[in-house]
Amino acid sequence: AVRFSYAAHLMLVFPIVFYPLRVNIDGLLFPTAPSLTTSNLRFGSITAGLIAVIFVGANFIPSIWDAFQFTGATASVCIGFIFPSAVVLKDRRNRATNRDKTIAIFMIVLAVFSNAIAIYSDAYALFKKT
Structure with a gap:
């Protein structure tokens, strides 16, 4: 039951935390660029990069x-x-x-x-x- 609650918690909280993380990383890397919703390439590359970092961190912790x-x-x-x-x-x-x-x-x-x-x-x- 405890493992299930951890898994459910991570599945429900991850999108809530990931969205502002992606927006803030975009603001740090591209401060003068237009909104993140206007560029699919930038959106995809930031998302893939963040997921790769999170995946590597999850495997090594x-x-x-x-x-x-x-x-x-x-x-x-x-x-x-x-x-x-x-x-x-x-x-x-x-x-x-x-x-x-x-x-x-x-x-x-x-x-x-x-x-x-x-x-x-x-x-x-x-x-x-x-």
Whole structure:
């Protein structure tokens, strides 16, 4: 039952996550190009490339729990530190003081440092185990 629920979850969530991933990759690679819906070649190549990367990653990750460790380490740091600090730095109404912006930059640096340590420890434990 647990394996079935994982499979059903992945089948239902993958399209929801894959669409914004494809749109954002298109925006990063082709910032001045027209909408992704206008170019079948670009749509197909980005989709095939992303599916190939996901397929290779799925075959080389030994356990789903390893993927959860890396995802959790990254997501928790982003949600807890980076996103709130980025909101302060992107303040368009100038409500944040220079002290607030300095603290936000410090928080981003601290988050990147702690995330690097978390990912390193997860990777070290993964490679030490095998």
